[in-house]
Amino acid sequence: MLSHKARYRVIYGDTDRMGYVYNSNYLRWFEIGRAELFRFLGLTYMEIETKGIFMPLSEVFCKFTTPVKYDDLILIDTTLDTTIRAGMKFDYRILSEDRHITHAKGYTKHACVDDNGRVVRPPEFLKEVIRKFDE
Amino acid sequence: MLSHKARYRVIYGDTDRMGYVYNSNYLRWFEIGRAELFRFLGLTYMEIETKGIFMPLSEVFCKFTTPVKYDDLILIDTTLDTTIRAGMKFDYRILSEDRHITHAKGYTKHACVDDNGRVVRPPEFLKEVIRKFDE
């Protein structure tokens, strides 16, 4: 399956005065998750941009279940949804290090855009990489 | 209607190397939106916490339509969804200053929690404030 787990250590700057991680940081974690999934697939997001393809967010959803605390070590479990034809979709689970707690679940949808800002279909080099791992 | 528009000026620190505002900042704007809606209703979120009620996010959704750029002046249009019984829900629209562009739309759902972390029903003092404006 097109899935990868990245680790992240929570810092003071991620927390808020309620004592937990502030909500907007989960979107940063989603980025870490998909960037590390791409790296794991052998094609970094940096390289995708170098080839003239950009993938801005078109949609994000996140359900927060159990708060994350300062100094927690979390796993960002990212899965590429290969059923999507137009653009790309990633599913995320924020897990505790021992995987016993699911802190949050969510997804992001992305358009593929060329360097002129036009929406395009996911390019062949990207589909190639995905096919290779999906078998 | 329980609705309020707050203004925000985009800074360099909000943008990313694509030249637009980075996605996680929209969740900060949603916070500004509901905080200013509460202030407009005459009951700041600070006062709500002082009375022992906390409102952590349980869910967030955002659809990004048109990117926001550096130095743009945006309006955060926040509406309280008064049809919700358990917890609270806010709807947001991120608009250009002249209101001709809708940059993004989204919502947040919140649990009401007491100082022991237990989920409680929205307290009477909060419902009072809402009723007053909803008529």
Added chain:
Amino acid sequence: MLSHKARYRVIYGDTDRMGYVYNSNYLRWFEIGRAELFRFLGLTYMEIETKGIFMPLSEVFCKFTTPVKYDDLILIDTTLDTTIRAGMKFDYRILSEDRHITHAKGYTKHACVDDNGRVVRPPEFLKEVIRKFDE
């Protein structure tokens, strides 16, 4: 004097689990301060960049005296140091709304860089604006 006061309302996302504003946010405030000073002078930083001049930070200093809390309304008091010849320097004071508390003091130094990334002298159009106000 080349000085301007900008206002900022502290949000939850600015605070950390100590209950105060996290240190890195002061640098965002410094940016707000100098951007609003430029706007006040009639030449936005956006326009400066459009003319091909960029002003990346070369140095920052901040002394934190009294913590800033959630929902505080602060004043960012920014002064351009006109004694500097190469690059630019801004001095900042973070004040409480009533100006009775100085929360922090600091400065930033900036290089002037052209669109090829070369360090250049502050351009004439910038010196012109400064001269006009400095008299």
Added chain:
Amino acid sequence: MLSHKARYRVIYGDTDRMGYVYNSNYLRWFEIGRAELFRFLGLTYMEIETKGIFMPLSEVFCKFTTPVKYDDLILIDTTLDTTIRAGMKFDYRILSEDRHITHAKGYTKHACVDDNGRVVRPPEFLKEVIRKFDE
């Protein structure tokens, strides 16, 4: 020497529209640096707070030399300045992964504060840990 190197991978959310890492993120890196130095010494900052000692920033300085780019892997080289008597001071160098480039240098000063917010001398358990490594 009381020194430790932590690694950090730059994400999109760290960059700004100039294409480089936005300045306030260096202060987050400084936090990562000193937190990982404490962990390396066998006493996490979390444990220090559990023992009733807090270490808010009193001062920060940073000199930016070479910009850091998206997807760069940096080393945060943190050294405890053991010559300081009151409070604590850390020196930082932001290095490229291969250590050939010094991107930035800086320091932070911290007060030691008890749970009543009173400034205290660095506690014995902290000095003990430092002495052990400093020999």
